[in-house]
Amino acid sequence: MIVKHLEQIIRTPDDVDAPTWNSRRLLLAKDGMGFSMHDTLIKAGTETLIWYQNHVEAVYCVEGEGEIEVIGGRTYPIRPGTLYALDGHEKHYLRASSQLRMICVFNPPLVGREVHDENGTYPASTANQA
Template identity: 85%
Template sequence: MIVKHLEQVVHTQDDVDTPTWNSRRLLLEKDGMGFSMHDTIIKAGTETLIWYKNHVEAVYCIEGEGEIEVIGGQTYPIRPGTLYALDGHEKHYLRGKTDMRMVCVFNPPLTGREVHDKDGVYPASVEAAEARG
């Protein structure tokens, strides 16, 4: 059984902070669950280009407001209680009107070191990305 508290992740290597989001990575590939789970803050007033080309993601908003715009498609409002699932690897913009707190689940699971590249993509594996330089 795995039991963790958010306090055990904050300010560790599993707390990844960028200019537009802060991902506190609770379950990772090393935990052997077949998915990863993250407590993520999307920062107010930001826009992030995201394209999970190598992953599927489900996101559940528990605090704040914003929107997700599918490139070439619709824009959907996000508020507490909203769930969206990127089951088609949709390239999108995620915008925080206020700070948004999201619970995110990825398959395949993240290792914990991933950040978006210039196209908004997480690599299929961090080791492969590091080998490419």
């Protein structure tokens, strides 16, 4: 059984800070669950290009407001209670009008300190290190 508290993650290597977001990585590949789970803050007033070519992700909003714009497609509002799942590797913009707090699940799981590259993607090698 794995039991953790967010306080155990903050200010450790599993607390990854980027210019537009901060991901507190609760479960990673090393935990052997087959997915990773993150408590992520999207900073207010930011826009992030994201394209998970090597992962699928489900996101559940618990705080804040914003939107997700699928490139070449629709724009969806995000508010507490919104779930979206990137099951088709959709390239998108994530915008936060206020700080968003999101619970994110990735398959395959992330291994640790990944950040988006210039295309908004996590490295392909991550997908093979579960």
